[in-house]
Amino acid sequence: MLANTAHALFEHFRSDPAPFPPQLWTFHVAIATGSLTCAAAWWITRKPLARPSATAIAACIANIAFGGLPFLYFGSLPSFIIEIDLLIVAAGIAGIVVFSRREIVPAAAPRKPGRVAGDRTHPWVDKASMFLFAAILWVLSDEWYRFGWNHHLHFVSLLPSLLFIFLASLATSTLHECGHALAAARFKMKLLIFNAGPFCWRKREGRWKFKFNLAGLFGGSIEAIPTRPDQPDWQTACMLAAGPIANLCTTPLFLWAALHVEGTRCESAWLLLGYMATFSLMGAVFNLFPIRTSSGQYSDGAHLLQLFTASPVAEYHRALLRLRSTLVTTLRFRDLDPAPFLRAANLHPHDLAGLHAQLCAAQIFEDSGRIAEASVYITAAEAIYDANSIDLPAPLHTCFICFHACRNRDAAAARLWWDRMQTRKIERKNVDYWLASSALCWVEGRIAEAEDAWSKAGAEAQTLPHFGAYDADRDRVAFVRTLLDGPTPEPVAVPARLAPPPVAVPDPSSRWAETRRALLVASGVTFAVFCGLAGLRFHSYADAAGWHCLHGNVARLGSYSVRLPLPWRTLDDRKHGLTSLLRAGAPDFGRQPKIILMPADPDDPPPASNGDPDRRELNYAREYIARVNRRYSSKGWSASLVALKPKPFPLYCERIDHSQPGEERSTEMYCRVGRTGDMFLYTGPASREPEAESILSSIN
Secondary structure (H helix, E strand, O other): OHHHHHHHHHHHHHHOOOOOOHHHHHHHHHHHHHHHHHHHHHHHOOOOOOOOOHHHHHHHHHHHHHHHHHHHHHOOOOHHHHHHHHHHHHHHHHHHHHHOOOOOOOOOOOOOOOOOOOOOOOHHHHHHHHHHHHHHHHHHHHHHHHHHHHOOOOOOOHHHHHHHHHHHHHHHHHHHHHHHHHHHHHOOEEEEEEEEOOEEEEEEOOEEEEEEOOOOOOOEEEEEEEOOOOOOHHHHHHHHHHHHHHHHHHHHHHHHHHHOOOOOOOHHHHHHHHHHHHHHHHHHHHHOOOOEOOOOOEOHHHHHHHHHOOOHHHHHHHHHHHHHHHHOOOOOHHHOOOHHHHHHHHHOOOOHHHHHHHHHHHHHHHHOOOHHHHHHHHHHHHHHHHHOOOOOOHHHHHHHHHHHHHHOOOHHHHHHHHHHHHOOOOOOOOHHHHHHHHHHHHHOOOHHHHHHHHHHHHHHHHOOOOOHHHHHHHHHHHHHHHHHHOOOOOOOOOOHHHOOOOOOOOOHHHHHHHHHHHHHHHHHHHHHHHHHHHHHHHHHHHHHHHHHHHHOOEEEEOOEEEEOOOOEEEEOOOOOOEEEEOHHHOOOOOOOOOEEEEOOOOOOOOOOOOOOHHHHHHHHHHHHHHHHHHHHHHHOOEEEEEEEOOOOOOEEEEEEEOOEOOEOOEEEEEEEOOOOOOEEEEEEEHHHHHHHHHHHHOOO
8 A cells, every 4th residue: 555655646746747735645644654554553463462452453443444434435336346345344343353352472382383404495485485476466366357357358346356266276276286196196105185275184094084174275285195115206206296287287278268258158257267377377386486384384396306405304204204104004113214203303403393203203112112212202302392382282192191101100291291182172082092091090090990991992993994003003002901900000199380381272262362363364365355456556546536635626628627527537648648537436447437538639730710619520420420330330339429418518429339249348438529629438338338428417
C-alpha cells in the first residue's frame, strides 16, 4: 500500500504540475499511516504477547475503516468489491477480539531447527526465493486477469479466486507427489506417507490411515523407503527429480487448456486452469532451488545438491532411510551402523534432530545387547533435552521410559519422562505406549497394573506385521514379560523435586494462541492475494477518490466545464490526456463499466465554426454505422446509433456489438462531442452498456 500510494503521488506530480491540495494530502497520509500501522502490528505480534497489543488493535480498526468507509461514501458498489470490503471488515473485527485477549507466554519457546554446516543452502537464498516466488505469482496472476479481460471471459471475484488458488495448489502438489511416488514404485521403494495439501495418508503398523490437517493447506510430501540396503544414489536422485519433471510435463497441458477454453462448456474455469499452469511451472522451477524451510525441511533441489556433493546431511538422510526400512523389510536395528547417527548428532547438537540421532544410536546398541553403550547415548539425548527447549513428540518419550524402568531400574527418571509424555498429544495408544506403561508400573511396584498394561501391549504386538522393527517390539514385550515373572522390585517414591520443569509444552490455554496464529496466517494470505489482484492499479482508486472529494468531479472539455457523475482520474497518453471514469470509485481492474474520455487531439484542426456541429456529427455517425454493417456483418458484428442527451450537448454514439449467439461478448460505444472534438469511449460487456449510457446521460 505504501508503494501504491507513492506511485499515485508520482503520477499526479508528473501529470499535473499544480500544487497538491491539502485535502488530497490528507487522503494519502491516512493511507500511509494505516499501512505503517498494519506493518508495525505484524512485526509486534510475530510472537506471543503478555498483554493486549494496542498497535494490533489500532491496525484492526484501520482495516475496519478501510473496508467500511466505501459503503458509507459511495453508496452502491460492485459485488466483488463488496466481497473484498466485507472480508476486510470481518478480519478487522476478528482481530480486535483476538488481540484484546491476554495470552499465556510459555516459559521457553521451542528452539527452531538450527542450520547445518554443509547442507548446501543459505538463508539469503531461502528469503530471496520466497520473495521471487511471491513476486512472480503476483505478476502472472495480473497477466491472467488481463488475458480474461482481453478475451471477454467471465470475471472471477475475490472469493472464487481464493478457492481457485487453493484448488490449483492442491492439484499441482498432488501431481508433483504422484511423480515422486511413481518413480519410487518403479525402483521398488515402499510408500509410507503421501501428503497433498491438507490430505495426508500414512501407513502405520501395516495399515493405511487418513488424516485431515487444516494447518497444511499448501504443499505436500511423500516418504518412500528403499527395500534394498544397497540402493544406488542415482535411483534416489531420479525419485527426487520425478516431482518437478511431473510438473514440467503437465504445465503445457494446463496452459493449452487455459488458452483454448474460450467458447467451450468449461469456459467459466479459465482462471482455475491458468492458476494450475502457473503453480505447476513455478512448483517445478522453485522446487529445484536449494531451499531450507523454517521447519527444517529441504526442497528437492537441496536434496539433489546434497546427494551430488556428498554432503554430511545426505549421509544422515541415507541412514534415516535405512532405519525406516526396518518398517518394511526384515532388517533389524542391530543390522545398522550407528556411526552415521553419531556423526549426525554432532551436526545437530542443540535441536530435535541431534536428540533423535542419539536415540537411534541407543536403539541400535540396545538391540545388539550392548546395554552400557546404549546407556551412554540415552544420557546424551537427555542432556540435549535438558539444555535446550525441544518440543519432543510423545512416541519418543517411551524410549526413555522403557530404558530407565527396565535397564536402569530408575523409577524416578521413568516417572519424570512419563509425566512429560502426558503433557503431549498422544494420537494413539500403541504397543510402545502400553509397554512403557507396563515398565513404569513394574518399577514402581504396581504389579497388577503392569500386568494389565502388558496384556494390552502383547495383544497389540500380535497384530503387527512381520518386519524388523515390529519383531524388535515383540522382543521387548517378551523381555518385559521376563521382568514381570521375576522378583518384584521395591516400590520407589517419586520425589517432588523431579516434577517436570516449565519447558515449552503444549498447554490447553495455548490453544487460543494457535488459533490466533492461524487467523494471522489466513489474513496474511488473503491480504497478499488481494494486493496481487489489485496490484499497482490501486493508485487509480486513490486519485479518483481524492479528486472526487476535492473537485466534485469537474473536468474541462474545450470551452465547457462539465461535472462528471463518477470519480475520475487523468491518465497519460502520448498525444493527449485520457480521463478514466471509474464506477463508484472502484479500483481499476476486472470487468467494470469504465468509460474513457479522450479530449480532442491538439494536432487535429478545430471543429468548423460554420454549420451545426451536432448535425455534422450525427451524419458522420450514420455513415460509419452503415460502413461497419456492410463490411463486418459476416463476422456477426452489428452497429447501431445511440443518441444521448446530457445537459451541455447531445452525444451521438456509434454502438458496435460483438456478441455471438449463446455467449456474452464486448460492446464498443464511441460518443463524439461535435462542438469540441472530444470523445467518450466505452468498451465492456453488453450487459453493462445500459449503465454506461446512464452515466453519460447524467453529465452536467
